[in-house]
Each structure stands twice: as structure tokens, then as C-alpha cells.
Amino acid sequence: YLLLPARQQLPPGSQLPGGPSGRPILGNLFDIPPYHSWFKFQEWSNQYGPLFCLNIAGRNHVIVSTEAIANDLLRERGNIYSDREQLPMAAQLLSDNLRPLFLPYGETWRNVRKLMHNLANVSVAASYESLQEEESLRAIRDLVREPGSYETWFERYSGGLILRLAYSKSVSTGKEPLIQRILAVLHNVERVASPGAYLVDSVPALLRLPPVLAPFRREAARLHSEELDLFRTLLKEGVETSQERSQSDDNFCGKWFSNKDSYNISDDQAAYAIGTLFEAGAGTTASAMMSFTLAMTLHPSEFAKLQHEVDSVVGNGRIPSFSDMPNLPRVRAIAKEVLRWRPVTAGGLPHMLTKDDVYKMDDGRSVFLSAGSNVHPVQWTIHREPLRYPDPDSFRPERWLEKEWPTYREPLTHYPNLQNFSAFGFGRRICPGLNIAERSLYILIARIAWCCDIFQRQSSNGEALVPPSYDYTTGFNVQPKPFAFDLTARPDRREILEAQYEENWVRNEETKQNT
Numbered sequence: 001y002l003l004l005p006a007r008q009q010l011p012p013g014s015q016l017p018g019g020p021s022g023r024p025i026l027g028n029l030f031d032i033p034p035y036h037s038w039f040k041f042q043e044w045s046n047q048y049g050p051l052f053c054l055n056i057a058g059r060n061h062v063i064v065s066t067e068a069i070a071n072d073l074l075r076e077r078g079n080i081y082s083d084r085e086q087l088p089m090a091a092q093l094l095s096d097n098l099r100p101l102f103l104p105y106g107e108t109w110r111n112v113r114k115l116m117h118n119l120a121n122v123s124v125a126a127s128y129e130s131l132q133e134e135e136s137l138r139a140i141r142d143l144v145r146e147p148g149s150y151e152t153w154f155e156r157y158s159g160g161l162i163l164r165l166a167y168s169k170s171v172s173t174g175k176e177p178l179i180q181r182i183l184a185v186l187h188n189v190e191r192v193a194s195p196g197a198y199l200v201d202s203v204p205a206l207l208r209l210p211p212v213l214a215p216f217r218r219e220a221a222r223l224h225s226e227e228l229d230l231f232r233t234l235l236k237e238g239v240e241t242s243q244e245r246s247q248s249d250d251n252f253c254g255k256w257f258s259n260k261d262s263y264n265i266s267d268d269q270a271a272y273a274i275g276t277l278f279e280a281g282a283g284t285t286a287s288a289m290m291s292f293t294l295a296m297t298l299h300p301s302e303f304a305k306l307q308h309e310v311d312s313v314v315g316n317g318r319i320p321s322f323s324d325m326p327n328l329p330r331v332r333a334i335a336k337e338v339l340r341w342r343p344v345t346a347g348g349l350p351h352m353l354t355k356d357d358v359y360k361m362d363d364g365r366s367v368f369l370s371a372g373s374n375v376h377p378v379q380w381t382i383h384r385e386p387l388r389y390p391d392p393d394s395f396r397p398e399r400w401l402e403k404e405w406p407t408y409r410e411p412l413t414h415y416p417n418l419q420n421f422s423a424f425g426f427g428r429r430i431c432p433g434l435n436i437a438e439r440s441l442y443i444l445i446a447r448i449a450w451c452c453d454i455f456q457r458q459s460s461n462g463e464a465l466v467p468p469s470y471d472y473t474t475g476f477n478v479q480p481k482p483f484a485f486d487l488t489a490r491p492d493r494r495e496i497l498e499a500q501y502e503e504n505w506v507r508n509e510e511t512k513q514n515t
């Protein structure tokens, strides 16, 4: 009875959004596929329109399929569309209300967000470029030596960068015990936060059970203490390192510590804010690079055009750098098209609505959205809006580069770019790591094009082994499952790559050892 939705009094002239009719009590729970639900959402949006509603065991879920509606609600009405549902297991028991991604919209979130903004905003992100250049060199050097381990190199690239920025810690193989601990925390949070993973998320009354009758409580307590211990240790060591080097801005921890009083957050909140940048930033950037590699394997002519642009701007004698980016619009277009074609967070991260609202649709209907609804900006569908993105299922970087496409913008020295791009979410909760991610993708893509050739693998009888276009992992961040391709250093470029690597990495390591 408690799960039955209460009959709502609608404001005059408004109506409920449409949507597939569900079963009594459980609603549409069993209509939603357990993974890659965005395919089903796209099908439903063709049937019920760009905004429709699902009832999942009494909870209201609003599915949004156009960028305009997502911006109207999540950005323009951000004061009421910026909350997150407090899932008992993930937000409360596992994270003890400390993890920024799950924090409710309010003062604590604002304070923590200010710290994250100060660590990653557009101007400060520019000062991280030299580390991104170093890490990208190392990634490509290992990619060329061992292309079959591409997942490891991309993960080490994005994770290693954040660890250096956050704690001044370097990663070498990616198999170090510290990395394994961080990855365990990351996998736990992904698992615990997956919809349907714990009954207590659907029936919060179970929270009242004493620990002896609630194994989920004991499990969450153990996992929370492991992650809290890790994040506290990392914060302490990060602060110590920045003090030893007498450089308060040596890493994120030092930057926080030297302005601690201005943030109004506890040490544990700071430890989580910095600690979870790794979990939000490492896998996402690496997944995007895996989709880039897949796109280039599937579309050799696009890779040839990319190489042509990079070669004509950079020439033969040096590796691309950040100063080339204004002259490399195709590099930026390819990064953007990869995120459009294969969005990392394809289902979008839901925002929770905190106050009843009425939204006027283009067809004249005024639809009523109730407080407590989870609003899902589904990137997969948003990125396939046929008017904004003609030929939406094809990989077409030219949609960002040629005048006849609706998404084209000038000047090409500035556009396309990833600022405010829907792949990074919407409104006040838009990804705070966007400026770091954007630079990480551009530099690695430009350098791979300059240093490497990518080919479809040939079978023993000479046939091309074309990887599947969509065989992706499950979860809320998705990446292509391992696929076959060949990658080699371009004949005249290997020596330059090795020399530059030597200069950046080997000399740096020697200097560190000497000091």
C-alpha cells in the first residue's frame, strides 16, 4: 500500500507526461533492461516523445531525450533540478554522505564544489598541461611497444595524471599496491551504486534493522572504513609532500591545506573531494580513449585525415604540443565526435527535482513534474537527435568542421571544444573535471596521430578483422570490450618519440633521485 503512488492534484492546465504503462506496485521495473538501458529509452522516446515518465516501484523517473529540454530544466531551473537521490547504500552507508558525486544539493555540496572548482577550473587546468604532455609521452611510448595492453596504458595515463596532480604520486606499472587499493574502492562504488544492487535502496525501511539482521550494513561499514582510511592517508601524505617541497601548490592537498579556512569543509570532506576525483576522472577519460581507438580502427579514412591535419600543422621534426591546439580543429572535432557517438556515461547521471514544477513542451502541452522525480538526461538519445545531429549513428567529425552541419561554429581556432558539451552533464552539476579531461583527450589524440599508425588486424588469410561497432561493457561508465587492432610507430617518428621520452621521463627520474 505504501508503494502505491498517491493520487496527485495537478496544477490547472497541466497534465502528467506520457510513458509506458507499468504493472501495479512495481511499475516499469521489469520493462527496463538490466544493462544498456539507453537503447530502450531511445525506443520509448520515439514512441512517447522527448520527455516521458517511468514509475520504478513507486519512484518517478523522468527521461529526457533532447539537449534543449535538458538545458531548460537542469541548467535554467538549476535551483530545483540539482539534487541527487540519496540511495541508502551508496550515498549514506558506503559514503557516509561524504562523496561529492552523491551529495545532496545544498551548502556542503556548494563548499566541496568550490574546492573542486578551484582545483580544476579552466585557468588552473592550463597549468597542468606540462604533466599531461609528460604522461601522454609515456602512454604512447608503451602503446607502441605493447599495443595489446592499450587498456592499461590509457588507464595509467588518466589515473596517473590525477594521482600526480592530487598527491604528487607517480604510477609506474599500474600494478602498485596503492593503485590496486584505489581501483578496489572505485569498483566497489560502481557495484554498490548500480541500480537494483541492494534491496535497501528500494525499501529504505530496512535501514531500521539492527546490524545483526542487516548484512548490508556490516558490508557497507567495512567498505566505508577501508575507503575513509585510504583517502585520509592520501590527504595526509599529499599535504606532507607539499610541505616538504615548500610548495603549497605542489598538489591538490597542498592547495586545499594552504587555504583550508576559506572552504568551511571538514578534513574528511576534503579527503573525499580529492580522493574521488580519481574515481570520477580516471576511468572516464580512459574509456573515451578506448572509444577513440575503436573509431579510428573502424574508420581508417578518418584517421588518415587526422594524421594529415596534424602533419601539416606540426611537421616532421617535433611532437605536437598544446600550443598547436588552436590550429588542430580536427583533433578537437574527433574528440567531440567520439564522446557524441559513444558517450562514456551513456545513460546520463540523474538529477533529482526538489520542488513540483510545470514545463511547457514545444507541442503546447504543460507537463507536471513532481518533487522527488529523478530526471535522466540520456546522452545516448540526446546525442542522436536527428535535427541537431543528422546521420546520428555514423561517426562524422565533419559535423563540427563544415558549414552545412547544424553543429558547426566559428572560429575554428576555438570551436569545436568540449565546454558545456552534453557528454559532461548539465547545469550546476556539470562535470568539474571537464577542463582537465578536455586537455587530456586533445593532447593524446594529436600525439597518437603524429606518432602512430592504426590498422585493422588481418586474419591469416588476409581478411580484415573488423571489430564490432558496439560491444560495450555494462555499468554507468561504459567502454568497448577488448577488440583487435594493430598499432605501430610511424617509420620516421619513433626516434623523436624516444628522444623526447628520454628527456622528459628519464632525466626527471634522475633529478628526483639526486634530490
Ligand code: HEM
Residues within 6 Å of the ligand: 100, 101, 102, 113, 116, 120, 162, 276, 277, 278, 280, 281, 282, 284, 285, 288, 344, 345, 348, 349, 350, 351, 423, 424, 425, 426, 427, 428, 429, 430, 431, 432, 433, 434, 436, 437
Ligand atoms: C571524458 C571524461 C569525463 C566524462 C565524459 C565525464 C562525465 C561526467 C558526467 C556526465 C558527470 C555528471 C554531471 C551531471 O550530474 O550532470 C560528471 C560528474 C563529475 N565528474 Fe566527470 N567526466 C569526465 C572526466 C572527469 C575528470 C577528469 C574529473 C576529475 C578531475 C571528473 C570529476 C567529476 C566529479 C567530481 C563529478 C561529480 C560532480 C557533482 O556531482 O557535483 N570528471 N562527469
